[in-house]
Each structure stands twice: as structure tokens, then as C-alpha cells.
Amino acid sequence: MRVEINSTGVASAHLPQNDQMKPPYSAAGSGFCFRRARKQKGLVIALALATSIAASPALAQNANMSNLTTDTPDEVAKRTIQKKEDPLAKRTEMRAVAAIASSALARTTSLSKPRSDSPDVDPFAKFENLREKGTVLTVPGPADTIDQDKGGVRSALAEVGIGYVGWTQNTFVNNLLPNAAKSTIANQLYNGQNPTFNTVNAMMVTYDLSRFGVPDGQIIVGTEQQWWTWNPGGPDRIGLATFAFYQTFFDRKLEFKIGYLRNSYEFAGIWVGGNAGANVFGPSGNILYQGGIGNNAAPTPGIILKFNAGDQLYSKASLQRSISPDGVFTEVTQNPTGLTWSTPNTGVLLLDEVGYQNKAARGSPDTWLRAGAGFNNSNYTNLEYPKQPRADENSFYYVAADRQVWQTNADSSPSRGIYGGFSVMYAPPDLNKVSQYYELRLYVKGPFDWRPSDQISVVATDTAWSKYSVESALAAGNLVHWESKAISGTYTAHLAPGIYANIGLSYIDNPTSVTYTPKTGHALNFSASTT
Known part of the structure; x- marks a missing residue:
């Protein structure tokens, strides 16, 4: 078996091809079962070690997992061999390892992805392509509107390719000079x-x-x-x-x-x-x-x-x-x-x-x-x-x-x-x-x-x-x-x-x-x- 740690820090284990293809039982009887049990326990140990490397910042905050980061590999292997070999114990151990790997993967992924509420992400950038094109008079964009994207209406319309802008301009003009020949509007x-x-x-x-x-x-x-x-x-x-x-x-x-x-x-x-x-x-x-x-x-x-x-x-x-x-x-x-x-x-x-x-x-x-x-x-x-x-x-x-x-x-x-x-x-x-x-x-x-x-x-x-x-x-x-x-x-x-x-x-x-x-x-x- 080999253990690989990819660029995101997540560990994965690979069995040799011949081990993957062996049948679950052979004429070797109990001897084969013992060797298979040892190999499965070796897989558990390797996965635990690899995932502990990837997840060590998170594990440092969890006292219940401290033994995975302080014990030597030999001590972990010795303690694992001494455990009673029953199916319930093996399933429990495998679930613990899977939980550690999942936690490490989730943490690594969250670090690599930008948050949607990050100040570097413009929530109105997705509307830019929907503003009127070709004119020399630039009307303010959605960020500079009264409604912006309240209730997600603008986003819902943008999903189907529709953009909009409305405006009202109201102007009052009056001559302040006296004797300006005021007349009727007509x-x-x-x-x-x-x-x-x-x-x-x-x-x-x-x-x-x-x-x-x-x-x-x-x-x-x-x-x-x-x-x-x-x-x-x-x-x-x-x-x-x-x-x-x-x-x-x-x-x-x-x-x-x-x-x-x-x-x-x-x-x-x-x-x-x-x-x-x-x-x-x-x-x-x-x-x-x-x-x-x-x-x-x-x-x-x-x-x-x-x-x-x-x-x-x-x-x-x-x-x-x-x-x-x-x-x-x-x-x-x-x-x-x-x-x-x-x-x-x-x-x-x-x-x-x-x-x-x-x-x-x-x-x-x-x-x-x-x-x-x-x-x-x-x-x-x-x-x-x-x-x-x-x-x-x-x-x-x-x-x-x-x-x-x-x-x-x-x-x-x-x-x-x-x-x-x-x-x-x-x-x-x-x-x-x-x-x-x-x-x-x-x-x-x-x-x-x-x-x-x-x-x-x-x-x-x-x-x-x-x-x-x-x-x-x-x-x-x-x-x-x-x-x-x-x-x-x-x-x-x-x-x-x-x-x-x-x-x-x-x-x-x-x-x-x-x-x-x-x-x-x-x-x-x-x-x-x-x-």
C-alpha cells in the first residue's frame, strides 16, 4: 500500500493491484485471515498518520485526538495490534479516520475558496454585462440605484438574461432678477x-x-x-x-x-x-x-x-x-x-x-x-x-x-x-x-x-x-x-x-x-x- 498527499493536503491510500484482486478466502485458512487482518490494520495506521499530518492545525485544538499527534508511529502500531480484533472495533476505528480526513478536506477547501462576502468580491459585477452598451452617456450601474438587488429581484432577472434601469429627473428653473417681464406660461x-x-x-x-x-x-x-x-x-x-x-x-x-x-x-x-x-x-x-x-x-x-x-x-x-x-x-x-x-x-x-x-x-x-x-x-x-x-x-x-x-x-x-x-x-x-x-x-x-x-x-x-x-x-x-x-x-x-x-x-x-x-x-x- 502507498499513501499520497495531494496539493491541497488531503491524504489518500492506494492498495497494490495484487492485493486489491485477491479473493476474501484461500486455502491458507486462518493464516491468510491473520495476514489480511494485519494488512487492514496497517491501512488504518497509514491513513491515520497521513490525515493527522493534513489536519494537524485542527487536531491541535482537540484534546481527545492528542495521541495521534504526540505518539510515535511504533507506539501507535503496537497499541493497534494489541486491540481486540472484533468487527465493531474495526468499524469504529475506520469511522474515526474517515471523520478526521473529512474534517481536513473541508478545512483545506474552505481556505482555498474565496468567501462570497469578501470585500474583494463585487456582488454587482455579475450585472455589468446587462448595462446598455454602445452609448457615450454612462448611466449609473446597479450598485448606484435605489433598489440595488433588494429581495434578489435583479439577480433573478439576471439569471434569465434581463437587466433594467429606471430613473426620474425633476427640474425647477426660475429667473431671480426683478422686472424680468413675467408673463403667463402661454x-x-x-x-x-x-x-x-x-x-x-x-x-x-x-x-x-x-x-x-x-x-x-x-x-x-x-x-x-x-x-x-x-x-x-x-x-x-x-x-x-x-x-x-x-x-x-x-x-x-x-x-x-x-x-x-x-x-x-x-x-x-x-x-x-x-x-x-x-x-x-x-x-x-x-x-x-x-x-x-x-x-x-x-x-x-x-x-x-x-x-x-x-x-x-x-x-x-x-x-x-x-x-x-x-x-x-x-x-x-x-x-x-x-x-x-x-x-x-x-x-x-x-x-x-x-x-x-x-x-x-x-x-x-x-x-x-x-x-x-x-x-x-x-x-x-x-x-x-x-x-x-x-x-x-x-x-x-x-x-x-x-x-x-x-x-x-x-x-x-x-x-x-x-x-x-x-x-x-x-x-x-x-x-x-x-x-x-x-x-x-x-x-x-x-x-x-x-x-x-x-x-x-x-x-x-x-x-x-x-x-x-x-x-x-x-x-x-x-x-x-x-x-x-x-x-x-x-x-x-x-x-x-x-x-x-x-x-x-x-x-x-x-x-x-x-x-x-x-x-x-x-x-x-x-x-x-x-x-
Whole structure:
């Protein structure tokens, strides 16, 4: 017989092949029985010795087993031979050895396996593959939600490949300056002229197709509901937000998405730095929306292809049905559910963006450079010759950059730090009311050690109006301005998992469109929102 101790410290005994094959009885009679009894007792001794080696830390705490670790092998063998050879004694002895071996195996196994409640094990990592893929706007993950995995509901859905996220954003804006030409809501000219409130609520569900062998495969379905006290800010609607299929090819070098898309979440990155677009602080997305890009309230059918040249360089192109050339408000009014295949005067928007993106890591700051161009064959009104029939094609161009200039905690949280960025956008003035847009931004992620997930941002913007729109309004005898400037500051506090509060103050020189009155020349908008 031989005794082996494997890599986990568990002993096992092996009988020689000839011993295993011998019959239980031979002509040798009692002599054979005696030899067989001695061999069985030898097996017991060997197993006891081997398992005592493997289990010695546990046995040291058990006084009843002390003789197995203090007696010499000869003493153990002598005491075993002297015992009465009855079946009950042998069975008892074998059970004791089996118990020791089982205890040693269980202890060794428990030491080699990580505990599920270990701080090194992320209980939310299993949901990562169920988050929406392909967008540049990253929605907080399940760990940063109110419900997290309470009651195991999220885990139960994940087992069958389903992920979800829902959110509600509620915003209040009001001009604090006196004599701001307060009017009825119906005659309101800009967001915040009167106390303005809106709520946006959405629900996104994903289904994992990688479980069926589709590389990174995912189906995304989303709905959105919004309500405004100032209708031009919306308008009110409930309908589709997205319905798309996503997958990758060639080891993620090529990403593919098709369906009803909201391309403001896919291109340009207008959401970085705390500037969430025209609804609160400034018209950062106006040129893109004029050019035909859809958003959460106005998804349109389309295809996206993204080619990744390494880990940082990429080229992303989209072919989609344009939203209305008259803007988001008209598109939502004509198609509130988002399901209509086409609306009046719409054509096809071709958009391409090239960029370099490096995520923050220790000693490597976050960097995102991008430039894009869009071409739209929808029927636009020519602002230079407004009486002519619609027939003109449109275009727009943009360049943007964001750079982390200082990492405040590079070791444990490299994304924390100070960032700077800018955006420049242009659209032909004969087809677009907003012709030029400039933005400078400075923002801090995790400004304080005790507030590591808060954010502070300061954003300055300059919006230049189409010279044809200005000249037309001037000819009609209106007070006009050529541009609108604004500077805003916001603080976003992460109050609890899934709960954010945002407080902001924005000074706007000429908050209305091209025309204004003396009392609407300036605004100091206070905003508060919860998400």
C-alpha cells in the first residue's frame, strides 16, 4: 500500500493491484485471515498518520485526538495490534479516520475558496454585462440605484438574461432678477422666465444575447415620459425612447447597432462637464438638433457602425432618419409615440465622428478628443430666401475636447480630479437659426475626500445667431441681438445610492432667441433638480 498527499493536503491510500484482486478466502485458512487482518490494520495506521499530518492545525485544538499527534508511529502500531480484533472495533476505528480526513478536506477547501462576502468580491459585477452598451452617456450601474438587488429581484432577472434601469429627473428653473417681464406660461419666451418645472421619467430594459453565442449581443428597449409647465421646452409626451439591437465583430474591433436610436447619447458628448443641454443652462445641443440628431424624446430608425483602431482611436458613423428640420419640438408634436417611420420634410442624416478616448488610470489622465460632421438631405427652409419652397440640404460640424489636468487620487480613484474642455460647432447660417456655438468648461469630479462622487462645474457659452435671421427681424422693426452669452455654475451632490441633487446658478445675456425686449435682456436663472 502507498499513501499520497495531494496539493491541497488531503491524504489518500492506494492498495497494490495484487492485493486489491485477491479473493476474501484461500486455502491458507486462518493464516491468510491473520495476514489480511494485519494488512487492514496497517491501512488504518497509514491513513491515520497521513490525515493527522493534513489536519494537524485542527487536531491541535482537540484534546481527545492528542495521541495521534504526540505518539510515535511504533507506539501507535503496537497499541493497534494489541486491540481486540472484533468487527465493531474495526468499524469504529475506520469511522474515526474517515471523520478526521473529512474534517481536513473541508478545512483545506474552505481556505482555498474565496468567501462570497469578501470585500474583494463585487456582488454587482455579475450585472455589468446587462448595462446598455454602445452609448457615450454612462448611466449609473446597479450598485448606484435605489433598489440595488433588494429581495434578489435583479439577480433573478439576471439569471434569465434581463437587466433594467429606471430613473426620474425633476427640474425647477426660475429667473431671480426683478422686472424680468413675467408673463403667463402661454406667452413665456425662455426657460425660467416664469417659474418652470419639468419631469422626465424613463425605463430601460436589456436582454443579453451573448448567452446564445452572439458576441456582446444585446437587445435594448426603452420608454420615456415627460411633462412641462412650459410647452416649448417639451412638449409633453409618452412613448418609445429606444428599441435597438447591438453586437460586436472581430474581437470588438467593430460595433454594430440598429433600431430606433437616440443619437444625442451616441455622438459629440454634449453631456460632459455638467452641461445637460438647452433645457437648463445653454443651447449646447441646438446645432446638433437643427442638423437632425434625435434624442430620448425623439428616437428615429437608424444604423451605427463604430470601428475601434486599438484601445483609444475610433471612427463612428451613423445613417438614420433625420428628425424634423424644424426641430425637436416639431418632431415630438408630430410623432409623440416615437413609432412613426417618417414625419413631414424629413430625409436621411449621415453622421461621422473620429476621436481619441483614454479612460483615467493611475498616472494616465482621462482624455477625450473628437470631431464630427453631419450631412442631411431633409427639406430645410432657406433663411436667406424664406419664400422659396423647401428644398435645401443641411450640414454641421463640431470639434470638442476634454482633458483631466490633475488626478487627486490616482491610486484608488483615478477618475477623480480637475478637468478642462471646450466645444466648437458650426452650421450654415442660411439654413440654421443657430450658426455658431462655443463652450468652455471646467469641472471637478470628487472635489472632496468626504464627497468622492460629487461634481462641481463651471461652463461658459456663446451662441451666435444666423445673420439672415437677425437681418430679417431687424427689418421688421424688432430689437435684435447677434449672440447670447451665458456662464453657469452647478454643484451635483450624490446623496445616496441612486439619488442625486443638483443646484445651479446661471447668468444669461439675452436669454431669448433673436428678438428681445428691454426687460428680457438678461436673466439670472436658479435651477434645482433631483435625479
